[in-house]
Amino acid sequence: MPKNTFFNLPERKKTRILNAAIDEFSKNSYEKASITRIVNTANIAKGSFYQYFENKLDLFRHIFMISADEKLKYLKPTLDKMESEDFFTTLRNLYVAGIEFVKENYKLSQIADRLIKSNNENLKNKIFGETKPKSNHFLKELLLRGIKRGEIDPSIDVELVSVMLTNLSFTITEYYLKTNEKGIVTDDYSDLMEMVEKMIYTIENGIKIKGEDNNDY
Amino acid sequence: MPKNTFFNLPERKKTRILNAAIDEFSKNSYEKASITRIVNTANIAKGSFYQYFENKLDLFRHIFMISADEKLKYLKPTLDKMESEDFFTTLRNLYVAGIEFVKENYKLSQIADRLIKSNNENLKNKIFGETKPKSNHFLKELLLRGIKRGEIDPSIDVELVSVMLTNLSFTITEYYLKTNEKGIVTDDYSDLMEMVEKMIYTIENGIKIKGEDNNDY
DNA sequence: AAGTCATGTGACTAAAAAGTCATATTTTTT
DNA sequence: AAAAAATATGACTTTTTAGTCACATGACTT
Incomplete structure (x- = not known):
């Protein structure tokens, strides 16, 4: 502090x-x-x-906290109405909110992104403390609820899928940061929105051709 | 050099x-x-x-090349019999070969992993040169072939899915590196093999519940 | 006005880094 | 055996870093 x-x-x-x-x-x-x-x-x-x-760490930790607080502000509305919406709508909203945070807080996103991707485990421990960044713990809960509601295939491995979904959210962020290198901010949401839509569709349905009988044995 | x-x-x-x-x-x-x-x-x-x-860069580049060459050795058999096997078998084999490379070349994997995740774009350019790491270009080709053969849903966005699949391969590697922190090598393949199986299944079929009519409209 | 406490300052220290260079040693050629 | 070429060496230079400290300045209290 x-x-x-x-x-x-x-x-x-x-x-x-x-x-x-x-x-x-x-x-x-x-x-x-x-x-x-x-x-x-x-x-x-x-x-x-x-x-x-x-010291240096004290400053860095403070800035990381600012970034985390700011991001939560963007996610809050989605989290609040989570109960009343289905799994894929919530997931879509989370991804979209994530993009909006990055768009409007470019530098803070970069800082958080860097830390998460950093291999300096020592530093990460000092920042995250014992409460590891379990954003995927939250996704696990969301998945379990989806299964209960009959929206999600109950045969999936909840742990694994939550890791996959967390990783995909980083994929989106990275994609955005890369296309907008050097802070060139376009107002072209459509590209990213389309990306999120396609990504959600792929997660929902997979990529195997349907309808035909691809006998696995 | x-x-x-x-x-x-x-x-x-x-x-x-x-x-x-x-x-x-x-x-x-x-x-x-x-x-x-x-x-x-x-x-x-x-x-x-x-x-x-x-200088330092000269050494680092040389070591990265060693790592890349070594990894290719692991992927080669799969690439060679690609023609005669279906998309998901090839993908599965690539993921498995990737895991085996990491298992048997722990330090080299870490070095490559670090570089890929690095934000030092300057360094990356100097290492990768103009030939950007288009392992996902290869996946694109693979996907297109899968569509032609009728194995893959032709309505997917090939570019996006290839990025997703590339990212998932990193997810596996990371997962392995994290569980085997400090070089503790277990011979327990089964965990990882199960992980790959589940991941492929998820990619194939998605996570939405099937059979019922979830009317989107 | 005197005294006290909080805040501001930049020259300084110590540590570590990449890269250099004059000199020494070894190996190869004649 | 002598000369030449290739290789080995570690003290040294320059640069940069995080962090310190003796002192200066300003503000508030008595």
């Missing part, structure tokens, strides 16, 4: 520092990100930085 | 150096990997290293 001196700072100065840090961490991995560059960009002294934050 | 002085080295010395390097790059990202540590482990002088390799 940042020190009180940081929270007591005038709003403008706080955001100046955070923006400089978000910029640096979105361009560089945790290891390569430089405190020196951040303080230069934010126009504060190196010593001041250490009045505000314990 | 390493210099001739490297290739002229006695076999034992060469492997000593390569093993030290593979070890270092499997434990650290390209940026964090240290030439100093490699030369210490390999018991050669810093100056000697630069007689063998142009």
Whole structure:
């Protein structure tokens, strides 16, 4: 947690520092990100930085929390009306909300994306603590509910499918980040929406040809 | 490319150096990997290293090539009998061969995995050159053939599905690397084989309940 | 006005990195 | 055996990093 001196700072100065840090961490991995560059960009002294934050990790963790909180805001509406909607509608809405978060919070997404893909297990443990990022635990619950309701094939392996679905959500995010490299923001939702639709369709129905008898034996 | 002085080295010395390097790059990202540590482990002088390799990148590229060549050896049998087998058999065999490569080349897999997940686009370009890692280009061809043969639903988006399938193969590798953290090698194939089977089944059939009429309208 | 406490500062330290180079040793050629 | 070419060496340079610390400045209290 940042020190009180940081929270007591005038709003403008706080955001100046955070923006400089978000910029640096979105361009560089945790290891390569430089405190020196951040303080230069934010126009504060190196010593001041250490009045505000314990160390580099303290700053990074704080920024990651901002990103997580922000993303939750996007997912909240879907989570709230989950009860009254079927599995595939909820899944579709989650994917779409995820895309919207990335669109409107490009740098924060990059930071989170980097951390998740990072092989620095030590760092990940320090950030996630013991509460591992079980977004797929949530998907598991969703799948189980879908099975109960008769929407989902009960013979699936819930654990495996939840991992697959989590991974596919990263696929979408990555796809978006790659096409919009360097922050070129197009307002062309249609491409991504089509992508989500096709992806959901594939998850629903599979890719094997139907109707005919493909005898497996 | 390493210099001739490297290739002229006695076999034992060469492997000593390569093993030290593979070890270092499997434990650290390209940026964090240290030439100093490699030369210490390999018991050669810093100056000697630069007689063998142009620089750090030269060494890393060489090791990545070793990994790619090695993996191809595992995939080759499947690719050779591709013509005579149906889509899902080929896909299954590719996934299984991928797992076997990871099992038997733990460190090399980690290095390749790290590079693919890396956000250092500059590095990736230098390694992959213009020939981007189009393992999914190959999957596209495979899918198109499957459609022609009447095995695959022709209404799918070939491009998207190939990305999904490529991603799922990473999911498997990651899953294996995570469960076998720190190189603990179990001979328990069954878990992974079951995982591949279930994954293929899901890709084939989707997860929506079949038989009933879920009217979408 | 004096004193106290919070905040601001940038030169500095220590550690680590990639890469260099003058010199020494070994191997090959004549 | 002598000369030449190839290879080996590790101290050194330069750069960059996170973090520290003695001191300066500002604000609030008595």
